[in-house]
Amino acid sequence: MSVSVGTPSSSAASGPASTQNSLKQLLELVGKDLESVNCLIVERMHSPVVLIPQLAGHIVASGGKRLRPLLTLASARLCGYEGERHMGLAAAVEFIHTATLLHDDVVDESELRRGKPTAKAIWGNKPSVLVGDFLFSRAFQLMVADGSLEVLRILSNAAAVIAEGEVQQLLIANDIETTVEGYLEVIAAKTAALFAAACEIGAVVADRPKAEQAALVTYGRALGMAFQLIDDVLDYASSAADMGKAVGDDFRDGKLTLPVVLAIAQGDERERAFWRRCLEEMEQSDEDLVQAVTLMQKHDTLDIARKVAADYCTEALEALEAFQPSDMRDAMQEAARFTVARSY
Amino acid sequence: MSVSVGTPSSSAASGPASTQNSLKQLLELVGKDLESVNCLIVERMHSPVVLIPQLAGHIVASGGKRLRPLLTLASARLCGYEGERHMGLAAAVEFIHTATLLHDDVVDESELRRGKPTAKAIWGNKPSVLVGDFLFSRAFQLMVADGSLEVLRILSNAAAVIAEGEVQQLLIANDIETTVEGYLEVIAAKTAALFAAACEIGAVVADRPKAEQAALVTYGRALGMAFQLIDDVLDYASSAADMGKAVGDDFRDGKLTLPVVLAIAQGDERERAFWRRCLEEMEQSDEDLVQAVTLMQKHDTLDIARKVAADYCTEALEALEAFQPSDMRDAMQEAARFTVARSY
Numbered sequence: 311m312s313v314s315v316g317t318p319s320s321s322a323a324s325g326p327a328s329t330q331n332s333l334k335q336l337l338e339l340v341g342k343d344l345e346s347v348n349c350l351i352v353e354r355m356h357s358p359v360v361l362i363p364q365l366a367g368h369i370v371a372s373g374g375k376r377l378r379p380l381l382t383l384a385s386a387r388l389c390g391y392e393g394e395r396h397m398g399l400a401a402a403v404e405f406i407h408t409a410t411l412l413h414d415d416v417v418d419e420s421e422l423r424r425g426k427p428t429a430k431a432i433w434g435n436k437p438s439v440l441v442g443d444f445l446f447s448r449a450f451q452l453m454v455a456d457g458s459l460e461v462l463r464i465l466s467n468a469a470a471v472i473a474e475g476e477v478q479q480l481l482i483a484n485d486i487e488t489t490v491e492g493y494l495e496v497i498a499a500k501t502a503a504l505f506a507a508a509c510e511i512g513a514v515v516a517d518r519p520k521a522e523q524a525a526l527v528t529y530g531r532a533l534g535m536a537f538q539l540i541d542d543v544l545d546y547a548s549s550a551a552d553m554g555k556a557v558g559d560d561f562r563d564g565k566l567t568l569p570v571v572l573a574i575a576q577g578d579e580r581e582r583a584f585w586r587r588c589l590e591e592m593e594q595s596d597e598d599l600v601q602a603v604t605l606m607q608k609h610d611t612l613d614i615a616r617k618v619a620a621d622y623c624t625e626a627l628e629a630l631e632a633f634q635p636s637d638m639r640d641a642m643q644e645a646a647r648f649t650v651a652r653s654y
Numbered sequence: 655m656s657v658s659v660g661t662p663s664s665s666a667a668s669g670p671a672s673t674q675n676s677l678k679q680l681l682e683l684v685g686k687d688l689e690s691v692n693c694l695i696v697e698r699m700h701s702p703v704v705l706i707p708q709l710a711g712h713i714v715a716s717g718g719k720r721l722r723p724l725l726t727l728a729s730a731r732l733c734g735y736e737g738e739r740h741m742g743l744a745a746a747v748e749f750i751h752t753a754t755l756l757h758d759d760v761v762d763e764s765e766l767r768r769g770k771p772t773a774k775a776i777w778g779n780k781p782s783v784l785v786g787d788f789l790f791s792r793a794f795q796l797m798v799a800d801g802s803l804e805v806l807r808i809l810s811n812a813a814a815v816i817a818e819g820e821v822q823q824l825l826i827a828n829d830i831e832t833t834v835e836g837y838l839e840v841i842a843a844k845t846a847a848l849f850a851a852a853c854e855i856g857a858v859v860a861d862r863p864k865a866e867q868a869a870l871v872t873y874g875r876a877l878g879m880a881f882q883l884i885d886d887v888l889d890y891a892s893s894a895a896d897m898g899k900a901v902g903d904d905f906r907d908g909k910l911t912l913p914v915v916l917a918i919a920q921g922d923e924r925e926r927a928f929w930r931r932c933l934e935e936m937e938q939s940d941e942d943l944v945q946a947v948t949l950m951q952k953h954d955t956l957d958i959a960r961k962v963a964a965d966y967c968t969e970a971l972e973a974l975e976a977f978q979p980s981d982m983r984d985a986m987q988e989a990a991r992f993t994v995a996r997s998y
Binding site for chain 2: 357358359361362409410413416435436437439440441442443444446447448450451453454457459462463466467469470472473474476477478480481
């Protein structure tokens with residue numbers, strides 16, 4: 311199923327969705343660095359075991375926005391860094407992200423990602439698990455080549471927290487008692503931790519004072535929260551063509567994301583029985599997905615979730631006030647606004 | 655099915671299987687260190703996400719021989735190291751091994767490991783993949799806390815090589831054209847690399863000359879090769895009670911291990927047709943497993959594989975000649991002999 315249900319609403323709090331809320335400025339400023347990162351990624355995916363670059367290439371090429379390595383590149387440059395170390399580390403960040411995607415697809419049993427068949431759908435579970443492990447190891451090899459124990463500390467911590475968040479997400483799946491707090495803890499761990507780490511290591515390579523490092527952690531974490539919240543909204547309010555994955559994936563997986571958690575909290579007994587059947591007992595049909603969106607609209611929870619994302623966006627924007635005005639600061643603020651305004 | 659097929663033969667080349675070929679002496683010498691490592695393992699498995707220590711505890715407690723961390727402890731002491739860093743690193747080695755076991759069970763679809771249900775069989779694929787990732791991250795956190803970039807380099811390289819070996823193993827599964835060389839490459843990567851790394855980091859913490867580090871790499875790699883060869887033999891020639899996994903797992907998975915590769919090479923057309931049906935087309939029954947063992951006995955390939963293992967054992971013993979005679983050197987040589995003589 312790939313039809314659109316619900317209508318994306320542009321949240322007043324995040325400002326009108328305009329072409330200015332894009333990654334364009336960021337890509338102009340660090341596009342050349344990103345090209346080098348992309349070359350490095352292809353180079354470091356190499357293995358004499360040909361299935362590895364084949365499978366890794368599939369997921370790396372399917373690309374996405376390269377948001378996390380972009381953040382490392384931008385953060386380093388924002389801090390005035392003029393060297394080249396940030397590129398290897400940006401590649402390491404993308405490898406960690408790619409490894410978690412490969413393992414996610416196994417865990418989620420997803421058949422589509424960004425509109426393309428997942429590696430799991432093509433090659434099966436086994437190579438996806440193992441190539442994920444390979445990329446994860448490669449990420450650490452890149453960090454070791456860089457030689458900063460501080461960077462290794464930050465990214466190994468992030469990797470452990472991501473895994474904790476993913477396990478916690480499994481535990482709250484199919485549990486309609488999940489709280490807003492429980493949901494926010496999960497996305498802080500599974501998504502925001504890597505955004506924060508990606509930004510933080512930019513400050514580390516630039517050897518900046520702790521205050522700037524902390525400001526970038528705040529920016530990255532808030533941006534990651536906003537990003538995941540919008541991802542979860544779009545799972546109910548996008549079309550597959552935009553989103554690259556089928557609408558309703560989270561519903562079919564029994565995931566308790568914020569729009570659902572809020573709708574359950576505000577629902578009456580009959581509505582709770584509906585959610586229990588669909589998400590706990592996992593008895594559901596396509597019509598139930600339409601009904602789920604109707605209930606979310608009734609309680610306005612998709613817009614409330616967008617509003618929460620917009621608040622995180624504001625936090626991200628404010629964190630950057632620790633830095634002097636610059637084109638890079640503007641671009642990173644624009645990227646934060648894009649994260650919330652995007653429809654894909 | 656858990657009946658024993660075939661009879662374990664004690665290879666002349668490896669000497670008579672006696673109680674002296676055991677880990678006893680090694681455990682006497684580093685048993686106290688190992689206790690500390692076990693405490694550290696339990697401590698560092700901790701997570702607020704309770705499923706993680708539950709699941710990790712299951713596989714860590716099911717234990718096995720702790721051979722890899724033992725090698726790190728023994729290697730460090732052999733090199734005259736008197737500090738405590740080797741214990742954290744031994745725990746890191748065990749975490750990497752445990753992570754690969756968890757992912758292996760997903761990949762192999764194994765229901766039993768060492769006579770107990772696998773984590774996968776109890777909790778399913780998803781948590782096994784994610785807890786594996788968690789333990790892998792924890793391993794790197796332990797290394798970062800230790801602070802040696804050289805150790806990080808050695809173990810991140812080993813982790814990448816292991817993943818390559820596991821993928822390569824998938825590729826040669828179900829391929830009856832697999833060569834002896836192809837098989838040896840796979841086990842060098844998936845097993846021997848971590849044994850070698852476990853020994854090498856012992857020399858690194860002791861800050862020994864490159865020659866001793868190289869000798870320990872040779873010892874570890876040869877020991878790992880012997881260990882895996884015997885594992886593969888025992889899969890056809892042990893009882894589930896000894897081995898802790900059902901006999902014939904490799905056959906049912908269509909894995910091309912040395913006793914099979916050799917039997918295929920020496921088989922006539924009719925035998926090749928049998929192997930093709932069972933291992934490529936995966937049409938097989940319990941009777942076919944008995945027939946497979948009969949063919950291996952006909953061509954004596956279980957004993958030939960034991961002989962190859964014994965040759966690696968000899969290489970391991972010789973590598974230790976780089977060190978002065980000591981109780982620790984004796985114990986490590988005894989451990990090598992045990993690896994080949996063991997029936998479990």
